[in-house]
Amino acid sequence: MMAAAAPVQATRLPRQPGTRYPLDKSRGEWAMWLTIATEGSLFVCLFASYFYLANNKNRWAIDHPPKLHYALIMLAVLLSSSFVLHWGESQLKKQRYVAARVGLGITILMGLGFLALSAFEYMEHWKDLTPDSNSYGSIFYTIVSFHAAHVIMGLLMLSYTLTLPRYSPTSRSPYRPYHVAGLYWHFVDIVWVFVVAFLYVMPNVRVYGF
Amino acid sequence: MSATAVAQRLKTEWETPKSLWGKFATVDHKEIGIRYIVTALVFMCIGGIEALIVRVQLARPDAALVSPEVYDQLFTMHGITMIFWYAQPILSGFAIYVIPMMIGARDMALPRLNAFTYWAFLLSGILVYIAPCMGQAPHAGWFAYVPYTLYQYSPSHGMDFYAMSLILFTISMTGGAVNFILTIMRQRAPGMSINRMPLFVYSTFTISWVSIFAMPALTAACVFLELDRRWGTHFYTIAHGGSAILWQQLFWFFGHPWVYIIFLPATGMLSMIIPIFSRRPIVGYPWVAVSTILTGAVGFSVWMHHMFTVGMSDMSMSFFSAGSMMISIFTTVQIFAWVATLWKGRLVMTTAMHYALGSIAVLIVGGLNGVVTGIIPLDWQAHNTYFVVSHIHYVLIGGNMFPVFAALFYWFPKMTGKMLNESLGKWSFWICFVGFNVAFFPMQILGFIGMPRRVYTYPAGLGWSSMNMLETAGAFVLGIGILLIFINVFISRRRGRIAGRNPWNADTLEWATDSPPEAYAFVHLPTVASRHPLWDDHDEEADPSDERTLDDGRLTLVSTWLDAEPYAVASMPKETLVPLLACLTLFGFFLALVFQLMWLVLGCFLVTLSFAFYWLWPRPEAEEGA
Ligand code: HEM
Numbered sequence: 001m002m003a004a005a006a007p008v009q010a011t012r013l014p015r016q017p018g019t020r021y022p023l024d025k026s027r028g029e030w031a032m033w034l035t036i037a038t039e040g041s042l043f044v045c046l047f048a049s050y051f052y053l054a055n056n057k058n059r060w061a062i063d064h065p066p067k068l069h070y071a072l073i074m075l076a077v078l079l080s081s082s083f084v085l086h087w088g089e090s091q092l093k094k095q096r097y098v099a100a101r102v103g104l105g106i107t108i109l110m111g112l113g114f115l116a117l118s119a120f121e122y123m124e125h126w127k128d129l130t131p132d133s134n135s136y137g138s139i140f141y142t143i144v145s146f147h148a149a150h151v152i153m154g155l156l157m158l159s160y161t162l163t164l165p166r167y168s169p170t171s172r173s174p175y176r177p178y179h180v181a182g183l184y185w186h187f188v189d190i191v192w193v194f195v196v197a198f199l200y201v202m203p204n205v206r207v208y209g210f
Numbered sequence: 211m212s213a214t215a216v217a218q219r220l221k222t223e224w225e226t227p228k229s230l231w232g233k234f235a236t237v238d239h240k241e242i243g244i245r246y247i248v249t250a251l252v253f254m255c256i257g258g259i260e261a262l263i264v265r266v267q268l269a270r271p272d273a274a275l276v277s278p279e280v281y282d283q284l285f286t287m288h289g290i291t292m293i294f295w296y297a298q299p300i301l302s303g304f305a306i307y308v309i310p311m312m313i314g315a316r317d318m319a320l321p322r323l324n325a326f327t328y329w330a331f332l333l334s335g336i337l338v339y340i341a342p343c344m345g346q347a348p349h350a351g352w353f354a355y356v357p358y359t360l361y362q363y364s365p366s367h368g369m370d371f372y373a374m375s376l377i378l379f380t381i382s383m384t385g386g387a388v389n390f391i392l393t394i395m396r397q398r399a400p401g402m403s404i405n406r407m408p409l410f411v412y413s414t415f416t417i418s419w420v421s422i423f424a425m426p427a428l429t430a431a432c433v434f435l436e437l438d439r440r441w442g443t444h445f446y447t448i449a450h451g452g453s454a455i456l457w458q459q460l461f462w463f464f465g466h467p468w469v470y471i472i473f474l475p476a477t478g479m480l481s482m483i484i485p486i487f488s489r490r491p492i493v494g495y496p497w498v499a500v501s502t503i504l505t506g507a508v509g510f511s512v513w514m515h516h517m518f519t520v521g522m523s524d525m526s527m528s529f530f531s532a533g534s535m536m537i538s539i540f541t542t543v544q545i546f547a548w549v550a551t552l553w554k555g556r557l558v559m560t561t562a563m564h565y566a567l568g569s570i571a572v573l574i575v576g577g578l579n580g581v582v583t584g585i586i587p588l589d590w591q592a593h594n595t596y597f598v599v600s601h602i603h604y605v606l607i608g609g610n611m612f613p614v615f616a617a618l619f620y621w622f623p624k625m626t627g628k629m630l631n632e633s634l635g636k637w638s639f640w641i642c643f644v645g646f647n648v649a650f651f652p653m654q655i656l657g658f659i660g661m662p663r664r665v666y667t668y669p670a671g672l673g674w675s676s677m678n679m680l681e682t683a684g685a686f687v688l689g690i691g692i693l694l695i696f697i698n699v700f701i702s703r704r705r706g707r708i709a710g711r712n713p714w715n716a717d718t719l720e721w722a723t724d725s726p727p728e729a730y731a732f733v734h735l736p737t738v739a740s741r742h743p744l745w746d747d748h749d750e751e752a753d754p755s756d757e758r759t760l761d762d763g764r765l766t767l768v769s770t771w772l773d774a775e776p777y778a779v780a781s782m783p784k785e786t787l788v789p790l791l792a793c794l795t796l797f798g799f800f801l802a803l804v805f806q807l808m809w810l811v812l813g814c815f816l817v818t819l820s821f822a823f824y825w826l827w828p829r830p831e832a833e834e835g836a
Contacts, residue, residue: 020779021767021768021776021777021778021779022777022778022779023778023779023780023781024396024768024778024779024780024781025778026778027319027320027392027396027780030392030395030396031320031323031388031392034387034388034391034392034422035388037422037423038384038387038388038422038423038425038426039426041422041423041424041426041427042426042429042430044426045426045427045429045430045460045463046430049430049434049445049456049460052453052456052459053445053451053452053453053456057451131437131441131442131443132441132442132443132444133450134444134450134451135443135444135445135447135450135451135452135453136451137443137444138434138437138438138443138444138445138452139445142433142434142437142443156819160823160826164828165828170828171781172828172829173781173783173828173829174826174828177826
């Protein structure tokens with residue numbers, strides 16, 4: 001017995017001899033949370049720069065406050081894509097793999113839709129404002145493009161998950177790609193909420209006061 | 211199963227093939243840790259040579275060894291090499307090498323990421339050194355204030371290299387931080403609850419969290435800089451509504467925590483080494499642990515103290531001044547803990563101990579004049595003079611270089627199985643110590659009598675000449691001391707005394723492994739019942755039914771993050787070239803960005819991406835361990 005051999009009581013290992021602790025499958029998820037933390041603080045820096053540059057300027061974003069229609073539709077698309085993905089993951093848990101794949105596929109299509117909409121948004125916006133117009137244009141386009149780049153990264157992760165040969169529980173890494181890629185996708189969606197609030201809604205509130 | 215058979219199986223499971231492929235594909239934390247250390251030391255030599263050229267130029271008034279432009283490039287390259295490519299990576303190197311063993315695990319949590327961050331570190335350093343090879347080095351000081359770094363004033367590619375290599379470096383840092391956090395939170399030996407964690411683990415853990423939140427500010431600052439320089443945006447150009455102060459805000463929001471990132475793990479090293487050579491546990495372990503964490507946390511709130519001379523409201527000035535003072539309390543707690551440990555202990559004056567004590571002495575001086583710069587009126591007087599140069603070197607050399615040398619003498623036996631030569635070591639210490647003080651103490655006086663930093667020369671007759679000559683002499687003496695350390699390493703690696711497992715009779719788990727350790731480190735993964743597993747009579751190897759050998763795959767235990775109760779077994783990846791390949795293409799990506807070759811940028815991006823896909827793709831069954 002272990003306890004007899006060890007003079008100081010060692011931490012007990014609560015398992016039957018001959019059996020093994022389960023395989024750890026949460027490494028990727030932890031790493032993803034930390035990635036989200038650091039990416040989140042990247043966006044905090046971007047937003048802080050936005051407000052820092054806006055500070056003490058009475059002509060910030062008021063000539064042509066960004067139009068809301070595209071941004072809000074995009075918000076709706078992105079947020080509902082999160083719900084679709086969530087549904088897909090719940091199917092995965094019930095081992096309905098085809099449904100899970102379908103959910104993933106729809107999410108990707110919605111993400112692509114988001115990118116298409118943002119292309120239109122850019123085109124409309126570009127007439128009034130370009131990154132080299134002034135500091136407002138610079139930070140505005142940088143934040144929006146950073147977000148778009150994150151959407152693209154998220155889409156790549158989702159597409160990778162879509163192409164994986166099988167979804168059944170596995171003892172090979174990646175253990176839970178669906179979940180991990182999904183976390184990132186939800187994160188990207190939430191960032192867009194802040195982008196819309198800070199970059200789109202707030203200037204309009206200031207100008208039109210609704 | 212017999213013990214040797216188990217060891218044999220573990221060996222075949224874990225050992226990297228000794229082939230050329232193995233060299234590039236290895237994911238072994240011991241190999242990678244040593245590479246980090248060696249690479250960082252090479253960067254230190256390069257940075258040191260640049261500093262010596264600077265000192266030769268300044269030795270006499272009106273010297274003309276280098277032109278003003280080259281002088282600017284030299285001190286800038288010296289600063290960034292030392293701050294980014296030496297001071298932090300060397301600490302990471304030691305941490306990567308010892309922490310997995312110290313906490314009783316077989317590797318870092320993400321071994322392939324570990325390889326990746328090493329290559330990214332190396333290649334980012336190479337990237338920044340392409341610039342001086344093209345004769346276009348960055349030249350605006352290590353913190354690269356705008357507007358001087360904008361295109362109008364710095365049209366050469368130097369600042370582009372600066373921005374791009376730092377972004378690549380940030381990637382490496384962040385990856386490393388993720389890896390440390392996962393390793394420390396999940397892989398501690400059964401029983402190593404957080405109140406038993408070695409203090410070096412505490413400090414690395416703290417700075418990893420700090421890095422996660424601080425590095426993005428540097429990324430953002432560098433992205434804005436590059437966009438302003440080459441893509442016509444106006445973040446920093448005042449005429450178009452930008453703000454030059456934005457750079458300073460972002461840079462110091464990163465930069466001040468960075469000072470702790472390169473300082474805290476070094477204090478962690480001291481907290482390991484001093485108790486060992488005082489032959490007693492450290493005094494006030496919980497206080498040291500808590501003040502380590504608090505230093506990291508409060509380090510975020512003091513960044514503005516670098517900007518007192520910029521001008522800001524009185525309220526915010528007082529706030530940041532108070533923050534700066536508060537931080538010195540936490541550092542003082544650590545210093546008192548060391549002094550008390552020394553006081554109550556029986557000292558063994560090894561070379562490592564010499565360096566540790568030397569660093570405390572230097573730190574006290576450096577810390578005292580740090581308080582001076584925290585006091586606003588004095589800061590106004592001393593700002594941008596040689597006083598600051600003196601201060602940063604007292605802090606960086608006392609708070610980083612000496613502890614690193616102590617750590618080198620302390621852990622070298624573990625890494626190579628050979629002891630470093632002690633008498634040569636003590637000589638090197640005294641030469642370094644004297645040289646250092648001769649080189650940097652007169653700078654304080656020079657600063658107060660008005661010699662500004664970053665001037666390429668000065669006229670005779672200001673009363674600065676003799677002290678400058680003295681400093682240069684001191685710098686060379688310091689250089690000789692460092693050279694002696696390298697000579698010691700080269701000789702002792704071959705001919706040193708055999709170290710054995712635990713030559714210092716130390717208390718932490720890495721000393722329970724062979725010297726040098728086997729690839730799998732422990733035959734039986736250890737358990738822990740106190741803060742000093744090798745000092746108490748708890749029998750590490752008591753595992754009669756081979757429950758903790760985990761020899762059927764590359765496996766290590768996973769435990770809960772507070773109490774370290776084991777709950778799972780993690781399977782570790784094997785050697786692979788993908789981290790290296792992905793890094794090379796990423797390097798190409800940033801290099802192409804420097805020259806705005808957008809098709810190449812896109813190409814490199816796509817190739818990097820496909821490597822990432824391959825990296826994450828499930829391995830075929832045959833390669834599978836568990
Ligand atoms: C080998 C011994 C060293 C010598 C002789 C040395 C010498 C110098 C000198 C003379 C300067 C001032 C240049 C000027 O303002 O004109 C300087 C600046 C600096 N040094 Fe060192 N140094 C040494 C080691 C280090 C180390 C180990 C570090 C960091 C870990 C470091 C970090 C810096 C930084 C950050 C600057 C400021 C660069 C700037 O102005 O942007 N130095 N050094």
